[in-house]
Amino acid sequence: MTSTLPLTLPEFAERAAEVLPDGVLRYFAGAAGDEITLADNVVAWQRLALRQRVLVDVSKRDLSVEILGVRRPHPVIMAPMAWQTLANPGGEIAAAQGIGAAGGIYTMSCWASQHADDVAAQAADTTRWMHIHIFPDRDITQRLVDRAVRGGFEALVLTADQPVAGRRDRSMRAQFARPGSPNLADLAPGSLEPAQTWEDVAELVTSSPLPVIVKGLLEPGDAELAIQAGAAGIVVSNHGARQLDTVLSTASALPAVVEQVAGRVDVLVDGGIRRGSDIVKALALGADAVLIGRPLLWGLAVGGADGVRHSVELYLKELDIALAVLGVTSAAELEPSIVLPAPWSA
Numbered sequence: 001m002t003s004t005l006p007l008t009l010p011e012f013a014e015r016a017a018e019v020l021p022d023g024v025l026r027y028f029a030g031a032a033g034d035e036i037t038l039a040d041n042v043v044a045w046q047r048l049a050l051r052q053r054v055l056v057d058v059s060k061r062d063l064s065v066e067i068l069g070v071r072r073p074h075p076v077i078m079a080p081m082a083w084q085t086l087a088n089p090g091g092e093i094a095a096a097q098g099i100g101a102a103g104g105i106y107t108m109s110c111w112a113s114q115h116a117d118d119v120a121a122q123a124a125d126t127t128r129w130m131h132i133h134i135f136p137d138r139d140i141t142q143r144l145v146d147r148a149v150r151g152g153f154e155a156l157v158l159t160a161d162q163p164v165a166g167r168r169d170r171s172m173r174a175q176f177a178r179p180g181s182p183n184l185a186d187l188a189p190g191s192l193e194p195a196q197t198w199e200d201v202a203e204l205v206t207s208s209p210l211p212v213i214v215k216g217l218l219e220p221g222d223a224e225l226a227i228q229a230g231a232a233g234i235v236v237s238n239h240g241a242r243q244l245d246t247v248l249s250t251a252s253a254l255p256a257v258v259e260q261v262a263g264r265v266d267v268l269v270d271g272g273i274r275r276g277s278d279i280v281k282a283l284a285l286g287a288d289a290v291l292i293g294r295p296l297l298w299g300l301a302v303g304g305a306d307g308v309r310h311s312v313e314l315y316l317k318e319l320d321i322a323l324a325v326l327g328v329t330s331a332a333e334l335e336p337s338i339v340l341p342a343p344w345s346a
């Protein structure tokens, strides 16, 4: 049965809430504690107003940006998210195919419900990054890296903000069976590593043939340490507010990190990016690209690969219109001066 796909991004979220079982929805949508940061991740972008300039020739608009030194058609990357067969039986393969069809990069969570080799084989045309952890057993980390290389994944995305799992009130009582992680099943059971440090990151960078992107930083000092450890990029992220409530929202944390990094490595950002205009704001504040989490899970839940593709295309449509109306012709050339604290947030 095919049904018409939603016309707007909020409609995707509404439809997903209708089709997903309650327990799964709570796990996907929920975050840590009272979800103050979850809400502020969204609101912090909305607290920024845009300055528009008119009567600029915007007949040619360019959404392309450079990510890890490669020109990409646009700045949208799918954030690593665990267990995607919970959203749709097509799982990670469908998600990777969908974002690839829309010209975006797929980041595969190492907690995937399908094996990386299968994702590599069936989404061979999609630019893919592999998400990993420093595991207590470093051999597991190494084997995931080997698998990423073998599968043609082009970068490693290392989660830095999960020494332990966050406490998520909304999903604590959620009833659903985790699909397991076939991606980790042929390795020893991987648990989280509270003893991981920057030394482990430096070792990973030295041993990995792939560039390492450190995900989950909010502080300029940590961005500096990531650069010293040899990271090729960082993701300003609070893990979708799933680790600790009342940490800074990412739009609030981004400017100071960008200032510290000063162009030395790529700065990516995720959390609460719900509109094309949010992407404009992220790029204007100095991000090189954005990761999008839950909204693309909603796309997957509602329409499989097609739903993901369509969701990404909605973001791109909004981004393109925003550039035109703002009088800007290139996403890569958005300047900080185009955003200001919104009068409605005072």
Ligand SMILES: Cc1cc2nc3c(=O)[nH]c(=O)nc-3n(C[C@H](O)[C@H](O)[C@H](O)COP(=O)(O)O)c2cc1C
Pocket (backbone or CB within 6 Å): 027, 028, 029, 041, 079, 080, 081, 082, 109, 110, 111, 131, 159, 215, 237, 238, 239, 240, 241, 242, 270, 271, 272, 273, 291, 292, 293, 294, 295
């Ligand atoms: C259901 C779900 C699973 C996630 N799994 C992972 C994961 O395995 N590794 C990780 O680094 N981040 C994980 N995240 C965090 C996302 O990568 C991303 O940082 C966050 O969702 C971005 O915020 P947004 O959902 O508001 O766009 C997960 C997020 C969700 C919603």
Ligand SMILES: CCCCC(=O)C(=O)O
Pocket (backbone or CB within 6 Å): 082, 111, 165, 239, 242
């Ligand atoms: C052990 C962590 C699994 C996925 C995750 O990072 C999340 O649900 O946020």
